Amino acid sequence: MNIYDKQEFKKTYKNISLLFFMVMLLLLVIIVGLNFILDKSFSWSHFSDQVITSLIGVMIPLVLFNIVFDHFTKVYHQKEVSDRITETLIFNKEVINHFSEESKNRFIKSSIESLLGDDHGNMLYNSLISPYLNNVYSFRNNFKYYISYTEKETFSFGDTTFEESDYYWVDQELSFNKNIQNEEYNKEELFVGFSYKESTLDALYGRAEFFFRENLWVNDDHIEMLQGMSNEDMMGFVQDVLHFNLEINDEPLSFTVRNDKDIEGFYLNVKIPQHIQDEDFDELKFKITFKMPQLKKQKKFIVMISEPTYSVDVMFSHIRDKVNVVAIPFFDDSNAIRHLPNDIIKVELDKWVLPRAGIVFVWDDPE
Structure with a gap:
């Protein structure tokens, strides 16, 4: 007693x-x-x-x-x-x-299991919440992504010509702040990938260093031409055609290009300067700008949120009066989509967006 x-x-x-x-x-x-x-x-x-x-x-x-x-x-x-x-x-x-961090985690786990049941609560905690609490995931905020489709006169690179009748040109600007406290995060180098098919490079993109990928949709002749380039020639394509630029904390960074037929694409190896590695930053500010040719018959553009991200701002514009664009969101707030003048579609979310969410922009020719 x-x-x-x-x-x-x-x-x-x-x-x-x-x-x-x-x-x-x-x-x-x-x-x-x-x-x-x-x-x-x-x-x-x-x-x-x-x-x-x-x-x-x-x-x-x-x-x-x-x-x-x-x-x-x-x-x-x-x-x-x-x-x-x-x-x-x-x-x-x-x-x-x-309370200690361990006690807080046990309290969160017990609360979820009591609300959802042992099986579902345990699944939710282990698959989503525990990785966040243990810093296994990276986090981003202030995510801004601007995409603009334009038409351009026929453009040549070496012996290759991108015909105006076959291609749009897409200008892209992406910026965000990224949490880099994850112990698995490599602070020495990052990778940016361009693929000719949506399913390629996926194995590489599972690594934390692959923080951005894009689909470069060109016809089979141009794929064959690009795959036949040496790393040096591909560097010229990235600089002179794509005008690729990457900045960390407003500082432009150098990069090398790796071109490989086996991966049906190419990727950029970006070296992070030593002074940025040595600084104890909680976040780094990233900014990427480039332009690329895109086949007109590929009537879609995909924006995928691959990491937990807070505050998402996406603006998409196509050629006015030539296409009818529809935005299909993969998140639970359809009111976040607004149509601005000049056929600009704006998606704005002032909250957390979980991985694998995003927006698909599709279009067809006007009647």
């Missing part, structure tokens, strides 16, 4: 004793009063017989009632205390901050 139970037992015993005394006093008053009213001789023998008879008939139910009442009072009190503690833990951040 713990201290709380002992205290409750003493309190119950005291209540029973007090009740017994009160009953005895009441019986004495009643018996004396009846004898006086009925003019009967009063005797202690007669009084004791009546007291014993009354005790047998009254005290047992009273004791049982007191025990049952005390039990339900304790249960209610324990529930009330539990509710107060739970409410304090949920709503009072100052109380929560006193």
Whole structure:
């Protein structure tokens, strides 16, 4: 029996004793009063017989009632205390901050399991919440992505010509701040990939260093031409045709190009300067700008949010009066899409967006 139970037992015993005394006093008053009213001789023998008879008939139910009442009072009190503690833990951040990180994680896990059930709660915690708490994922914020389709006169690069009748030109500007506290994050180099098919380079993009990829949709002849280039020639294509530029904290970075037929695409290896590696940054500011040819028959553009991202701002524009564009969102806020003048579609989300969310822009020719 713990201290709380002992205290409750003493309190119950005291209540029973007090009740017994009160009953005895009441019986004495009643018996004396009846004898006086009925003019009967009063005797202690007669009084004791009546007291014993009354005790047998009254005290047992009273004791049982007191025990049952005390039990339900304790249960209610324990529930009330539990509710107060739970409410304090949920709503009072100052109380929560006193707990260790491990205790907080256990509390989150237990809360989710109690709300969703053990199986679903455990699945949700291990698959989504635990990686965030343990810094396994990288985080981004202030994500801004501007895409603009234009028409350009026939353009030549070496012996290769990109015909105006076959290609649009797409200008892109992407910027965001990125959390780099993840222990798995490589602070020495990053990769940017361009692929000729949507399914290529996926194995490489699973690495944290691959922070951006883009589909470069060109026809089969141009794919063959690009795949036949040396790394040096491909560097010329990236610089002179794509005009690729990447900045970290407003500082342009150098890069090398890796061209490989086996991956049906190419990627850029970006070296992070030593002074940026040595600085203890919580976040780095990234900015990427480039332009690229895109086949006109590929009537879609995909914006994929690959990492947990807070505050997403996307603007998409196509050639006015030549295509009808529809934005298909893959997140739970369709009101975030707005149509601005000059056929600009703006998507703005001032909240967290989870990985694999995004927007697909599709279009067809006007009637």
